[in-house]
Amino acid sequence: MFVAWRDLKFAKGRFALMGAVIVLITLLVGLLSGLTAGLGRQNVSAITSLPADKIAFQAPSGRQELSYSNSTVTEQQWRKWSEAPGVESAEPLGITTTKATAGDKSTGVSAFGVEPGSRLAPDSDRITGSAVVLSTTAADDLGVKAGDSFTLAGRQLKVAAVRGDAHFSHTPVIWTRLDTWQKTAPPTSTDDGPTATVIALSTTSQADVAATDHQAGTKTVSTDDSLSAIGSYTSENGSLQLMRGFLFAISALVIGAFFTVWTIQRSGDVAVLKALGASTANLLKDALGQAVVLLVGGTLIGTGIAASVGALVSGSAVPFLLTPATVLIPAVVIILLGALGAALSIRRITSVDPLTALGSVR
Amino acid sequence: MSLNLTDITLTYPDGDTRLTALDQVSLEVPQGSLTAVVGPSGSGKSSLLAVAATLITPDTGTVTIDGQRTTGLTRGELTELRRHKIGIVFQQPNLLPSLTAAEQLQVMAQLDGRKPGTARTRAMELLDAVGLADQAGRRPHQLSGGQRQRVNIARALMNDPTVLLVDEPTSALDHERGAAVLGLITRLTHQQATATVLVTHDRTHLTAVDQIAEVQDGRLRLPAMNR
Structure with missing residues (x-):
């Protein structure tokens, strides 16, 4: 790093320019990551926080894909799952997006219907036919607190408690009893007893999911895989992840391009050092070290700014999630991809001929 | 002998044929002596220097540096040999723009894995x-042409080489500065006890050399002792 450090100090302008580009790309990726995670949480947190490892949907017909909005399961299907070996718990869960009103305030909410005493809902023992549990955002949006009344899809209900901050498909969750949910959001089929949207399952390794699916007429996937059945999540998350991927690729290309030009510019110096006895390995190490210093410096600053901005907007209306995963993972990826781009660029050091340092033989 | 070239033949591809740059050249340069290799442009002087610097492998013949034959050495071993045994003074100073005069020398010691403190002391001595000594903190663009050439010479001596190869050191200097630089090379050759080969097309300053070898069309005229 003897020459590399001095190059960094000597060519301040060039490296500052490149460093600024890295800072801006890192900032952009950091903000996008926080926003992606924040939007994702608003889409799926009610599902990912369920104490269940699998979700059983109504088996889709034809080429239809699994969908929370299209699925309806019957009591008979639920019973079959409850009695299946290797299933510790099978609980019906009704999901419907509807409207809640309190005074002059109204908001879109997701009504989650559960059985009395279900483990799926927070404070479920306080949920009754006329009392429900609201998530924090639902309570805030409606301006209500425990003991207040509000209207859910035209039915007058009481707030039993305000717990958690579960969201589904960008709407805050209101936990109701399954029969209340059926009345506020009637299912499409009632021939086969009380219905729900899906069945939340806790299974062991003994569970024969395929066989039970066949018997019950359901299609069961893991809780994580079931997220793709939330239409808004799939399209939104896919677009944002694509943007993030492109930014990663752009950062590697930009860094690679910079170090390609830089290596070409200093190929004369490299030839001199080789002629004087510098090994190619030493020169590569020096150049890669220089790239990593620039990358780490730029990424740290960019990540710091992204984290600061994230801290400022967290808690506001912007759905930004500030966690080590949303801040540090993009930074590490940028450093690794940038180092890869730089490594591919500086490999041309190996082909510099020291003979070119002897002017008259050039 | 510190530098011994024996029966060196070097050819380059030239269309469908090969051009002979060096033809059965032999040269011995004792330690502490200065040999000037003179000849017109294109005569093979620089090719001779490149072969002696182990930057080109000849078609035939052997190069021996400080008793070590270079034939069969790997690229890495040749690099190490250059680092330890050979100092090169380039035609253009070829100084690294980001380094000060002292650092141009220290980088040599750094390549050799020597301690920074020792390297700094040795750099200042040279x-x-x-x-x-008073220009140690200046970068190349802050030095004159003659000063840059002197840093170039000092850098070549940093790792105490046994062979010093000097390529047209006065080509970019006026008469007075050229004479000063050649005087410096002569003095340092004797002080540092290097086997020095000086390639030049300028015969005006060669009064102090120990041996003059003349290259013509790739052939070396048998050197006659100058003094």
């Missing part, structure tokens, strides 16, 4: 020897 800069003092070439009359630039």
